[in-house]
Amino acid sequence: MTVATSRQGNTARAGIKLPWLPWRSVTLIFALFVILSFIIIAVTIPFWSPYDPVGLAGRRLQPPSALHWCGTDALGRDVLTRALWGTRYSLPIAVLVLGIAVPLGVLLGAAAGFLGGIIDNAVMRLADVTLAFPPVLLAMAIAASLGPGLINTAVALIIVWWPIYARLMRAQVLNVKKLDHVDAAVIAGAGPLRVLFKHIMPLCWSPILVNTTMDVGQVILLASGLSFIGLGAQPPTPEWGQMVAEGASNFYSWWIALAPGLAILLVSLSSNFLGDAMRDVLDPRIKASV
Amino acid sequence: MTATPEPLLEVRDLRIAIPSREGEHLAVANIDFQVSSGEILGLVGESGSGKSMSMLAVMGLLPAGMRASGSVRFKGQEILGLPERQMRRLRGGRIAMIFQDPMTALNPVLTVGAQIVEAIMLHNRSLSRRELRSRALELMELVAIPAPDKRFDQYPHEFSGGMRQRVVIAIAVANDPDLLIADEPTTALDVTIQAQIVDILNKLRREKGVAIALITHDLGLVAGLADRIAILYAGRIAECGEIGAVFQRPRHPYTAGLLAAVPSIDADVARLYAIRGTPPSIMDRPPGCQFNPRCPFALPRCAERSPELRWFGENVVACHRAEELNLAPVTADAH
Numbered sequence: 001m002t003v004a005t006s007r008q009g010n011t012a013r014a015g016i017k018l019p020w021l022p023w024r025s026v027t028l029i030f031a032l033f034v035i036l037s038f039i040i041i042a043v044t045i046p047f048w049s050p051y052d053p054v055g056l057a058g059r060r061l062q063p064p065s066a067l068h069w070c071g072t073d074a075l076g077r078d079v080l081t082r083a084l085w086g087t088r089y090s091l092p093i094a095v096l097v098l099g100i101a102v103p104l105g106v107l108l109g110a111a112a113g114f115l116g117g118i119i120d121n122a123v124m125r126l127a128d129v130t131l132a133f134p135p136v137l138l139a140m141a142i143a144a145s146l147g148p149g150l151i152n153t154a155v156a157l158i159i160v161w162w163p164i165y166a167r168l169m170r171a172q173v174l175n176v177k178k179l180d181h182v183d184a185a186v187i188a189g190a191g192p193l194r195v196l197f198k199h200i201m202p203l204c205w206s207p208i209l210v211n212t213t214m215d216v217g218q219v220i221l222l223a224s225g226l227s228f229i230g231l232g233a234q235p236p237t238p239e240w241g242q243m244v245a246e247g248a249s250n251f252y253s254w255w256i257a258l259a260p261g262l263a264i265l266l267v268s269l270s271s272n273f274l275g276d277a278m279r280d281v282l283d284p285r286i287k288a289s290v
Numbered sequence: 291m292t293a294t295p296e297p298l299l300e301v302r303d304l305r306i307a308i309p310s311r312e313g314e315h316l317a318v319a320n321i322d323f324q325v326s327s328g329e330i331l332g333l334v335g336e337s338g339s340g341k342s343m344s345m346l347a348v349m350g351l352l353p354a355g356m357r358a359s360g361s362v363r364f365k366g367q368e369i370l371g372l373p374e375r376q377m378r379r380l381r382g383g384r385i386a387m388i389f390q391d392p393m394t395a396l397n398p399v400l401t402v403g404a405q406i407v408e409a410i411m412l413h414n415r416s417l418s419r420r421e422l423r424s425r426a427l428e429l430m431e432l433v434a435i436p437a438p439d440k441r442f443d444q445y446p447h448e449f450s451g452g453m454r455q456r457v458v459i460a461i462a463v464a465n466d467p468d469l470l471i472a473d474e475p476t477t478a479l480d481v482t483i484q485a486q487i488v489d490i491l492n493k494l495r496r497e498k499g500v501a502i503a504l505i506t507h508d509l510g511l512v513a514g515l516a517d518r519i520a521i522l523y524a525g526r527i528a529e530c531g532e533i534g535a536v537f538q539r540p541r542h543p544y545t546a547g548l549l550a551a552v553p554s555i556d557a558d559v560a561r562l563y564a565i566r567g568t569p570p571s572i573m574d575r576p577p578g579c580q581f582n583p584r585c586p587f588a589l590p591r592c593a594e595r596s597p598e599l600r601w602f603g604e605n606v607v608a609c610h611r612a613e614e615l616n617l618a619p620v621t622a623d624a625h
Contacts, residue, residue, distance in 0.1 A: 179394060180389060180391060180394035180395050181394060181395055181396055181397045181398070183351075183389070184389060184395045184396070184397075184458070184461075185397070185408075186351065186381070187349065187351070187381055187382065187386070187387045187389075188381065188382035188386070188408070188409045188412060188461060188462075188464075189378050189379065189380075189381040189382030189383060189409075189412045189413060190378075190382075190408070190412060191378060194412075198397075198400075198408075199397055202397075202399045202400075203398070203399060
């Protein structure tokens, strides 16, 4: 049984191994490359954008060519440019949703696990109710009642997402609470706040971190999905889901949905690979066997 | 008798009950014992005898659902039932505890130095970081951890079992406690390391004058370390007294049985002696004397009434037949 992670090669790793690369696998490199590129694109695109994302760029419905690598859409806008600008909407959404849902869920879950009793009951029942609904349906319902727009989408997603982290954190806290060193801290005179924050929570992060990394892709997927059905970003926002919806209306101009679809695919895949790699590092016992 | 100074820890009539649907189950039934300053009291008994429970009650750390009653006086002050806030000031300060398993007693994500410093800081809020560090290094030297400067910033997994136990001891004595409760401190360690830990405990008693309540099931450990011994069985005290006297002239059949069960390196026996039967579970206590189902000297009256603790010279015994029995440690031949 492996006790420590080996920094050299390791046989049971996710993805294909390339022996001359110092890193673990192709998937991890691919994932990092994609994510980093997308972040860089999102930050820098206003400075080098090939065309205006919302303005006229050429003739309508042109297939991919040297001028327009991904063609133009029904309003004559360059598809590639819009897809690149889409990073400025999808990535911040993921950060916003997870940036609120994760701390919220973690705090509530830690309180529930540590304090038990009524607080545990209240938080868990609330989480149960939320999780009883299929997440897509619930997100749709909330987004529909709040109205269109990306911010409302974010709110809907936060509401859908926090219980997962509450449950996760609570389970971790309950496990760590039983460990001897927690008793030892109490015996040394530590108060409950100190015990929770210094002796319990630092040992609870690994599954949270792994889950958050994988959820980046999930959030983007769901946000795009909501935009696709018209509940999220509104035209002319160059958001990926929005663009795929336009592509659906102009089905025979296949290139319109291609670029945003690929973008969504790349981000989801990468965040999954990244999460896998994190899990391999943080929790070597459960290795991916792909 | 001359007036003795007030004992450091005085436990009277301690009773720990576990409420259940059928009524109460007693984990510990009206026990008395005391620890004086600078002395080492060994609390000996099998698993389930209540030795650890009694000490948890002293620290105010009984699991939820258990109720402790009686009197626990520490330095003259009643501490049973003290509000949590005040108990926290005692814990780690005047009363400290070390655990059985050094492999899990330390936080794996904090350096050893940070954990020792935390123990000091919890009771000395005003010390600066430099003072805390130097005090922690002093403690590491006290428990004979080599190269404390380097070890300070290392993590527990970089320490061996014996070393970790020393760190645990250092944390426990960080604030010069008056009483140290050692719960099976050597059970998880091998014999050579045990000897080192015993040395450290002795050193602490000599240099710091700390009293130790040593909980163990290892008679050899107790013999080497303790001044007085209290033997618990099924939540009651069977015998308690000065250790030489108890070992040479046990007055309770259980004590005699325990002593006889210690394998001797010179005896040539075909079969090791063991007290027949098993200790009663908490749910299922026998009537009268708890030991009577297993006692080779039991009489019908032993099942009728629970024996009182009575003085025999300097020792106390709880046995109906204490005067009449002449117990050498019971040997295998007698059965």
